[in-house]
Amino acid sequence: MLSESSLKKIDREVAKYPAAQKQSAVMAALAIAQDEKGWLDKDTIACVADYLGMAPVAVYEVASFYNMYDLEPVGKYKLTVCTNLPCALSGGAHAAEYVKEKLGVDFNQTTADGRFTLKEGECLGACGDAPVMLVNNKRMCSFMTPMQIDKLIEECK
Amino acid sequence: MALLGAINPLMTSGWAGGDAGWRLKDYVARGGYEMLRKVLTEKVSPDDVIATLKASVLRGRGGAGFPTGLKWSFMPKNFPGDKYVVCNSDEGEPGTFKDRDLMRFDPHSVIEGMIIAGYAMGAARGYNYIHGEIFDVYQRFEEALDEARAAGFLGSNILGSSFSYELFAHHGYGAYICGEETGLLESLEGKKGQPRFKPPFPASYGLYGKPTTINNTETFAAVPFILRMGGEAYLNMGKPNNGGTKLFSVSGHVNKPGNYEIPLGTPFAKLLEMAGGMRGGRKLKMVIPGGSSAPVIPGEMMMDLTMDYDAIAKAGSMLGSGAVIVMDETVCAVKALERLSYFYFEESCGQCTPCREGTGWMYRIVHRIENGEGRPDDLELLTSITPNIMGRTICALGDAAAMPVSGFIKHYRSEFEYHIENKRCLVPRDVQWAGSTFYTGPSC
Numbered sequence A: 001m002l003s004e005s006s007l008k009k010i011d012r013e014v015a016k017y018p019a020a021q022k023q024s025a026v027m028a029a030l031a032i033a034q035d036e037k038g039w040l041d042k043d044t045i046a047c048v049a050d051y052l053g054m055a056p057v058a059v060y061e062v063a064s065f066y067n068m069y070d071l072e073p074v075g076k077y078k079l080t081v082c083t084n085l086p087c088a089l090s091g092g093a094h095a096a097e098y099v100k101e102k103l104g105v106d107f108n109q110t111t112a113d114g115r116f117t118l119k120e121g122e123c124l125g126a127c128g129d130a131p132v133m134l135v136n137n138k139r140m141c142s143f144m145t146p147m148q149i150d151k152l153i154e155e156c157k
Numbered sequence B: 001m002a003l004l005g006a007i008n009p010l011m012t013s014g015w016a017g018g019d020a021g022w023r024l025k026d027y028v029a030r031g032g033y034e035m036l037r038k039v040l041t042e043k044v045s046p047d048d049v050i051a052t053l054k055a056s057v058l059r060g061r062g063g064a065g066f067p068t069g070l071k072w073s074f075m076p077k078n079f080p081g082d083k084y085v086v087c088n089s090d091e092g093e094p095g096t097f098k099d100r101d102l103m104r105f106d107p108h109s110v111i112e113g114m115i116i117a118g119y120a121m122g123a124a125r126g127y128n129y130i131h132g133e134i135f136d137v138y139q140r141f142e143e144a145l146d147e148a149r150a151a152g153f154l155g156s157n158i159l160g161s162s163f164s165y166e167l168f169a170h171h172g173y174g175a176y177i178c179g180e181e182t183g184l185l186e187s188l189e190g191k192k193g194q195p196r197f198k199p200p201f202p203a204s205y206g207l208y209g210k211p212t213t214i215n216n217t218e219t220f221a222a223v224p225f226i227l228r229m230g231g232e233a234y235l236n237m238g239k240p241n242n243g244g245t246k247l248f249s250v251s252g253h254v255n256k257p258g259n260y261e262i263p264l265g266t267p268f269a270k271l272l273e274m275a276g277g278m279r280g281g282r283k284l285k286m287v288i289p290g291g292s293s294a295p296v297i298p299g300e301m302m303m304d305l306t307m308d309y310d311a312i313a314k315a316g317s318m319l320g321s322g323a324v325i326v327m328d329e330t331v332c333a334v335k336a337l338e339r340l341s342y343f344y345f346e347e348s349c350g351q352c353t354p355c356r357e358g359t360g361w362m363y364r365i366v367h368r369i370e371n372g373e374g375r376p377d378d379l380e381l382l383t384s385i386t387p388n389i390m391g392r393t394i395c396a397l398g399d400a401a402a403m404p405v406s407g408f409i410k411h412y413r414s415e416f417e418y419h420i421e422n423k424r425c426l427v428p429r430d431v432q433w434a435g436s437t438f439y440t441g442p443s444c
């Protein structure tokens, strides 16, 4: 089940589309559900499907197509580091190496204490600010020097 | 980061206030929404709006450079049902970060452009599809929409006219392919973002099967400025067939990466100078002039080119989204291509065999060449794969993946051969990415 406040947020999204096109809100609904639950398990997907009047498999297809949905548990903080070429030229790839070493995990792994999951990003649309990292899909961190990375990791308790 | 430099700025003319200058009151103080008011209260006809755009030779800023006025004229006129205007802010082409700043520093110019588009094409509803990773910008755009609704620029009978228009933002969630216009439409409909076969084109069968026009964020943002100055004056700011100014996202080995607005036809050398020149004084090796899909151009050739659709196309590449990726002599051509090929392999939606399989093959071959495991016939193999992808797929991602491969091999064949023969890189490992500055700080 999703909380009242999540359902309210979903209603607001549904209202953006023509009455017969509720399904258009599925991406937003999944994002809202993921914010509440941390990741998208079968039950949550079924719940979104039920709420929007969609087949669960159709919702699952959407959830598995887009990179920012997590279909497996992730740490409290999901860090996505962009290593694509424009960023790599200005330190993106080095930043990813630095974070890996610091946290002792590789991409797609979670630290033993469950705090961090590391992801490799493909262009976040902020290449001028490289190195860039995204925290929990929401917070964009720019110009991530080693010092900035240390600070960020320190902050994420 | 705000704007770092401009010549004759239009779209960035309101960016001076940075994060403090984006609100509706600021935009109105700069003359914003005046063109919407003029069009509606003076009853400028939709045909006249489109004629002005045609005269301006505004070409789509999303990648393909298709003339916007012409595109708008394809929308059926006396269509009985719904029509839609869609803005493509999915900005995922590596190297591109201009639409993000446009929505961050002047979201109302995009909104005004989209309302005028709705009026000109007789659509009552619009959507702006915003890249998943820029949540703060999506939130700001939503706030800007609330402001526009409260001020009566959106809703029923706008400014007392008979024109009604609703506009909403849709947040993407991480799929490059949704930047392709029909993949975007599928995504807006709540499905996987897999591109559609064309024809039918969106102007006849678009969102929810209705006539739809899709333009890039920057294209819409240019519209109010064009109406203000007139089509011909806008055209004359650029050069023939390449009207107006354009935003360029400069990334890589320059001293001041960032967005720059310059008239089309400005020399690349000037843009490089505006971006502070080469970082650490190193030598320019190569430039990708229009986003990761555009074939690479060697530095010395680039220094003689002007930044416009025609000049870059003549040099064998494309202006694309205006993402200028600058690389110095510490960059290994094979390694650079390897990273780009990985991206296309990752992002192929898997619908067409040549793209799904071809992007995998290309990545694996370039990867083994880079890692000292290249085989003597690998370059022939790569050269034989690309024509089997180009033009044989549902959408242009296949081409976008193949073009960098042909481009890098064309200009840097000897580097690939060196890797294959010597099992190592021409650029010593400790020099590679030396310009990254991650460990040394920005001035080196």
Ligand SMILES: Cc1cc2nc3c(=O)[nH]c(=O)nc-3n(C[C@H](O)[C@H](O)[C@H](O)COP(=O)(O)O)c2cc1C
Binding pocket: B059, B060, B061, B062, B063, B064, B065, B066, B088, B089, B090, B091, B092, B093, B176, B177, B178, B179, B180, B181, B182, B214, B215, B216, B217, B219, B395, B396, B397, B400
């Ligand atoms: C793989 C792929 C990715 C694309 N990504 C974008 C994008 O992020 N933003 C964009 O505006 N256009 C993108 N395009 C181009 C769009 O399909 C479309 O041509 C464009 O949005 C039209 O707007 P314009 O005429 O104003 O340029 C992409 C095309 C392809 C094939």
Ligand code: SF4
Binding pocket: B177, B194, B195, B347, B348, B349, B350, B351, B352, B353, B355, B356, B393, B394, B395, B396, B397, B398
């Ligand atoms: S070309 Fe590639 S990305 Fe485009 S539809 Fe085919 S498989 Fe999908």
Ligand code: FES
Binding pocket: A082, A083, A084, A085, A086, A087, A088, A092, A122, A123, A124, A125, A126, A127, A128, A130, A132, B094, B095, B096
């Ligand atoms: S390449 Fe990293 S944000 Fe664009």
